[in-house]
Amino acid sequence: MRRGLVRAETRVSARRAQELATAWPALVRPMLAIPGEVPTEPGWGYEFKWDGVRAIAYVADGELRLMSRNDLDVTRCYPELIDLAELLAGYRVVLDGEIVSLDRAGRPDFGLLQSRMHVQRPGPALLHRVPVAYFAFDLLHHDGDSLLAEPYRARRDRLAGLPLEGRSRSVAVPRWWPGWPGDGEAVLAAAREHGLEGVMAKRLDSRYQPGRRSRSWIKTALTHTMDVVVGGWKPGEGHRSGTIGSLLVGAYGGEGELRYLGHVGTGFTRRVLADLYTRLSGLETDADPFAGTVPREHARDVRWVRPLLVAEISYRGVTRDGRLRAASWRGLRPDKAPAEARTDLPPCSPRPRSAGWLLGAEPERPSRGLVHPDTGEAGGGQPIRQRGRIHRHHCVGQVQQPEHRRGDTVRAGQHAAGPQHPVRLGEQPVLPRRRGHVVQHGEAQHRGERGVGQRHGGAVALGHPHGAG
Template sequence: MAQDSVGGRAEPLPAVRPMLATGGQPLPAGRGWAWEFKFDGIRAVAAGDRNGIRLTSRNGNDITATYPELTVLGEALGSHRAVLDGEIVALDADGRPSFPLLQRRMHVRRPTARLTGEIPVACYVFDLLHLDGVSLLAEPYHRRRELLDELRLEGRTARVRVPPSRQDVDPRLLLDVARDNGLEGVIGKRLDSGYRPGYRSRDWLKFPLINTYEVVICGWQPGSGRRAGRIGSLILGAHDPAGGLRYVGHVGTGFTERMLTELLGLLQPIERSTSPFVGPVPKEYSRDAHWVEPRLVGEVVYRTWSPDRRLRHSAWRGLRPDRDAHEISLPTE
C-alpha cells in the first residue's frame, strides 16, 4: 500500500509531518498571499492510492482505522499516488465542522457503522506534497495548489473536499464570512513558500476567531455537590524554554458528563504522589490535588493571558490525542 514503483522496485511514499502556521501576527498587506478558511478539526496527512490510504496525525500516529470512511480518498485519487495534507472534520446537521462532535470520534480506535453514521467525518484537503513519485515540498505553494486542483478531488465524494484558496481578496472580509458561517477563522499562505515539514513558519499565518491553547493535564481537584467523587477542575501546565513544566492555570467549566467520566478513567491510572511542576502552584489548587503523570494533552478556549502567564476565563474543549505532551510550551513573548 502507498508505494511508488521506481526502476522496478516498490518504494514507500514518504512520511511527512505537517507544516504549521504562526499566530499572533498582523494581517499582511499587499499581494503575494493566498487565503483559506480555517476549519475546526485535526490535521492529517494522507498517503496512498486507490489500493489503500494511510492517515497519520500531526504527531505521526496512524489514525487510519479511526476514520475508515476516509479510505475513499484513495478512490478519489484514481490512477495517481499522492501525499496530501488536510484537516479531518466532523460535520453537524447543517454541514458545518464541529469540534465537539469530532471529540466523540477521536478516541474510538475502530468505530462502529452506527457511530460513523451518526457522526460523519470529511477530509478537507488543502495541500499536495508528493505526486506520482515526485516530491513537491520545494515547489512554491501556488504551484502545489495548481497541481492539487488538477487532481479534481472536489465533488467526487462528500467525504473529500478541496476548500477554495483565494488570492485577490481582502482577508478582513474573509474573516467576516468565517464569523457569519461559524467557521474557526482564516489562514494566509505566501504564494512563493515551500513546504517545511514539522516547522512552524511565518510563511503561513493563522487568524482564529476564538482563542484556544493546548495544555498538559498535570493533575485534578475533586469536585463537590453534583461533582462529588468526580473531577471538579483540571490543573494545567506547559513547558518553559528549559523543558520544565510550569503551572498555567486550571479549568473547571466546559465539561460534559461524558467528558468527566472519560477523563477520570484516563487520569486515575496515571496518578503520582508528587507535583510534576518545576515551580509553585497556588495553594488553593495544590492543597487537595491528585497529581498525574504529564502525558495527556487537552485544549481550552480562553479570554486572555495574565502578565504572569496564567490563562484567564478558560473553558475545556476536549482532549487532543493528536498532540505529544512534550511539544506543549508556554506562549512566546
C-alpha cells in the first residue's frame, strides 16, 4: 500500500487548492458552531465536544491528507493517522473530525496535544510519548457522492457504515445521540461528570455548510467560575492601546500566600476597561504582590497594584502548571474581601479520578450499539428510552488504546451525589449571565472525589441525570 502523501505544513495556495479539488472530491472547509445553551426541543442530535484540533481528512487510493481549519496541510504532523487510509483502502471519502491526544484516562487532553501540534516531523520518542487519534464525526464525501446536502442524520448513518471502528488505536467514531427531548441535558451532565469540554448539538435535518458558522450546530462549553484578586495589569495594544490589555490575577493559598493564577484578557466591555483603568491607577505599587515568581514573559511591562480588587472570572480548566485556561472576566465582587478569594484548586483541569472510560478496552465486544437496560437488547445506535427517559447508552466507539494507557471503563450517572445541574450565575444578581454552562468552583473542586465511574464492558454508558439506570 502506498503511504500517505507527506508534505511540509504549508498554507494552501489557490493553485494547490485546485490540485486538491482534482485529486479528491473537493476541498471542504470545516463547518463551525455557534455557542449557546443546549437545545432541548426535538430535532437535535448530540455529541461530546472534543478538546483537540479540527481536521478534514481526505482519503483516496490508500492516501491520506489532513487539512486544518486554516487550510494548513498537517498530514506530516500526525503520521500514525495513516491508519485512516489503511482502514479505508478502496474507499474514496472525506471525513470531518478532531485530532486528539488522550491522557492516561483515555480523555482528550489539549495540553498534551500542544506538544504535537507544531512538530512537522515528530520523532519516535514523541510519537510514543504523545500518540494521537482521529475522532471522525461526519462524512462529507463518499465514493464520488457529495453528502454536503444530505441531512446530518443520513451522513452519520453512512459514516457508521465505514469500517473504522475497533481496528486501530488511532481511529474512532465517537458515539452520538439522535436526540429526544431532554437528551441534551443528559449528555451535558455526562460531559460535566467526566471532565469533558462540553456538548455539540446538531440539527438532524441540517446540511453541511462548509466554512460557515451555522445555527444548525450549537456548542455548549462547560466552564467554571472563581473569585480572584487582581495583582497587576498589562497595557493593551491596537484598539485597546491606552487602556488595559490583560489583568494578572491570583488567589490565596493555604499558607496565606497570594498565588499567581494567570492572565485575564477578555470579557471586558470598553466601559469596564475604563472603570478598571481608573480603579487600578489608584492602586499602583512597585512591589509584585504575588508569592513566588511570575514567569518573566508574563511579567513583562506589568504594572503591579495592591491586591485589593476582587473579581469573578470564568475559566475552562487549569493547566498543568496551575494556570487558568481560557479565563474570562465576569465582573467585580465589591461584596467580597480579598482574603475570600482562595485557590483550593485541583492540581489540573477538574476531571474525575476514574480512568479510561472514554475508550473501550475490548475492541471485539459483540455489540457496540446501545443496550436496553432491561432486556440487554442492542439498540443499533438509537437511544433506548423507557417511560420517556434515556436509560443507558454507550458513549464513544471502540478504539484500541496503547498498552500503557489501558484503563478502567465506567458507567456514568450512577454515583453522582452532588448537584445534577450547574449553579448558574443567575443566582448572583450583580453579574450578567453569560453563554455556556457554569460549574461553580467548589463543585468542580469536589467532583473528582465522587467516584463517578465503574467498570462496564469496555465502553462508557450514560445514566439518566434524573436517576434511572
